[in-house]
Amino acid sequence: MGPSTPRRLRALGMSLAAALALTALGGPTARADAPAIPEFADGFGLTQDPGKTEVRSGTDFTLTVTTPQVSGPHKIRVFLPSGYHANPxxxxxxxxxxxxxxxxxxxxxxxxxxxxxxMITVVPDGGRKGWYANWKMQNTVLKAANWETFHLEQVVPFIDANLRTAPDRAHRAVTGLSMGGSGALHYAQARPDLFGHxxxxxxxxxxxxxxIRATVVATELNLPGAWCAVSSASGCPDYGPYVDSDAIFGSPYPVFGADRLWRAYDPAAPANLARLADTSITLYTGDGxxxxxxTxxxxxxxxxxxxxxxxxxxLVDYGNGKSLAPTCNGGHNYGCWAPAFADYVxxxxxxxxxAATR
Incomplete structure (x- = not known):
């Protein structure tokens, strides 16, 4: 037996554990002939829980990982192109x-x-109210909440190390909607070396x-109705347990510089926008x-x-939605976001x- 045998045995054990766990749950990989997915190695502070891997197909699967940066297990869903496996x-x-x-x-x-x-699409868990930021308070009921570090310093290199990516900014984009829209613009500003789009x-x-500040605070307090026009595909969202209103960015009040973290993060601040000088930028919104x-x-x-x-x-400002799609009423919902992505992708x-031909 060669030196690679232990790794192969570990991979086999991981696959069997995942299959058995999902079979018990009646999950999508309950079949004995479940499709193969790429083998992922732990790294960059991420540790996988193979028993919680969800495989819908060979090109649609979800990993579960843990990290000291964000308390609790977190999922990463991946869509691979249909030709990924056939073009090694x-x-x-x-x-x-x-x-x-x-x-x-x-x-x-x-x-x-x-x-x-x-292209490959990667969907990392952003928490119910993570706001794609490293929180000021790390001692709330949610404990560690360094979402920005998790995504930019762990998930991105983890994906590049385990999938056949083109690992440069010209071939990497960050997109998002609602809370994720501000997160996408912030991430592109924070790491222009990573994202070209x-x-x-x-x-x-x-x-x-x-x-906007009131909305962030409302999610911290899990107030009913906060941005409740279906920012989640499943309906009006639950933002999770109550945390202090200053938990993410500190005080939202512009008194004696108390709101400095809000201003530093602000995706609309001219100093932050200036960091996008070499980035392809697209904005979509209705007003219905x-x-x-x-927005x-x-x-x-x-x-x-x-x-x-x-x-x-x-900027695609589609107003009441009629110019975008029959499903769109100009509101904060997937009836508008799905056709917006159909335009953008x-x-x-x-x-x-x-970029590949340059």
């Missing part, structure tokens, strides 16, 4: 999708365009708006309900400031293809 020498661009508040990694299934045959759909982009009326204001502010900075961007695929 090919490397693929990657789009990261950040779900909305109260959502889960399974929300991505509500936007079929994310299942692309020209960003798209924010109905995002809470302008942290200078009192309405009380929530998207606010439209935020998106227009961001677009105006980008124009002032002479940074190209594309082919453009992103073309940008990835153009």
């Amino acid at each position: 020498g090919k490397r693929w661009p990657v789009a990261y999708f950040l779900h909305g508040g109260g959502g889960t990694v399974n929300d991505a299934a509500a936007a079929p365009a994310l299942r692309s045959d020209k 960003v798209a924010a759909l109905s995002g809470g982009l302008d942290f200078g708006m009192a309405e 309900d009380v929530v998207d009326a606010q 439209a204001r935020a998106a227009r502010t961001v677009k105006s400031r980008l124009d002032q900075l002479n940074i190209p961007s594309r 082919p453009r992103l695929e073309a940008a990835f293809a153009a």
